[in-house]
Amino acid sequence: xxxxxxxxxxxxxxxxxxxxxxxxxxxxxxxxxxxxxxxxxxxxxxxxxxxxxxxxxxxxxxxxxxxxxxxxxxxxxxxxxxxxxxxxxxxxxxxxxxxxxxxxxxxxxxxxxx
Amino acid sequence: xxxxxxxxxxxxxxxxxxxxxxxxxxxxxxxxxxxxxxxxxxxxxxxxxxxxxxxxxxxxxxxxxxxxxxxxxxxxxxxxxxxxxxxxxxxxxxxxxxxxxxxxxxxxxxxxx
Numbered sequence: 744x745x746x747x748x749x750x751x752x753x754x755x756x757x758x759x760x761x762x763x764x765x766x767x768x769x770x771x772x773x774x775x776x777x778x779x780x781x782x783x784x785x786x787x788x789x790x791x792x793x794x795x796x797x798x799x800x801x802x803x804x805x806x807x808x809x810x811x812x813x814x815x816x817x818x819x820x821x822x823x824x825x826x827x828x829x830x831x832x833x834x835x836x837x838x839x840x841x842x843x844x845x846x847x848x849x850x851x852x853x854x855x856x857x
Numbered sequence: 858x859x860x861x862x863x864x865x866x867x868x869x870x871x872x873x874x875x876x877x878x879x880x881x882x883x884x885x886x887x888x889x890x891x892x893x894x895x896x897x898x899x900x901x902x903x904x905x906x907x908x909x910x911x912x913x914x915x916x917x918x919x920x921x922x923x924x925x926x927x928x929x930x931x932x933x934x935x936x937x938x939x940x941x942x943x944x945x946x947x948x949x950x951x952x953x954x955x956x957x958x959x960x961x962x963x964x965x966x967x968x969x970x
Binding site: 747 | 891898899900903908946951952957958959960963
């Protein structure tokens with residue numbers, strides 16, 4: 744058990760809809776990362792937060808947004824969903840967000856767009 | 858930009874065989890290197906890491922040595938078990954590139970009993 748909690752585990756929705764994925768980091772970790780894992784693109788870094796502030800941005804689409812709240816949990820919002828957004832979305836956390844620190848991953852949210 | 862290249866899978870071995878999964882990297886700075894493992898239905902877990910040249914990371918019988926001269930971080934295990942079947946990701950984090958972690962595409966490993 745990594746200590747990182749993601750909800751929901753599975754999400755099925757339709758094109759054009761909007762969903763919110765939630766992540767609670769491991770106790771004591773201040774930094775949260777979001778990743779998208781798909782068969783054709785592999786594991787893609789989306790965005791990183793540290794103590795409520797955005798720290799780094801990766802290949803995140805404009806239709807996607809995220810935030811980290813004062814209690815350090817984070818939400819990833821995906822809107823105007825397309826079939827190609829079907830993927831596993833992972834949240835990870837680390838203590839201070841420095842690159843040399845290991846990241847602790849949740850079990851992911853599987854998003855299926857019909 | 859920075860990148861990680863690892864051998865394509867799937868790799869299929871018999872139990873007790875010797876394992877090598879190759880990983881090479883390109884980085885402008887002096888990165889930290891990692892191997893993560895993903896078991897079926899789970900998130901990634903850190904397997905081992907190395908933060909400077911000639912460091913050897915080791916865990917659960919797996920080893921990898923940070924080779925700056927060949928820009929490599931190959932994963933090895935002397936005798937694999939069926940329970941090692943998983944997807945293995947090589948990754949780097951470069952302090953000179955905003956500390957972002959970059960993952961390789963992953964190598965799926967199947968161990969036959």
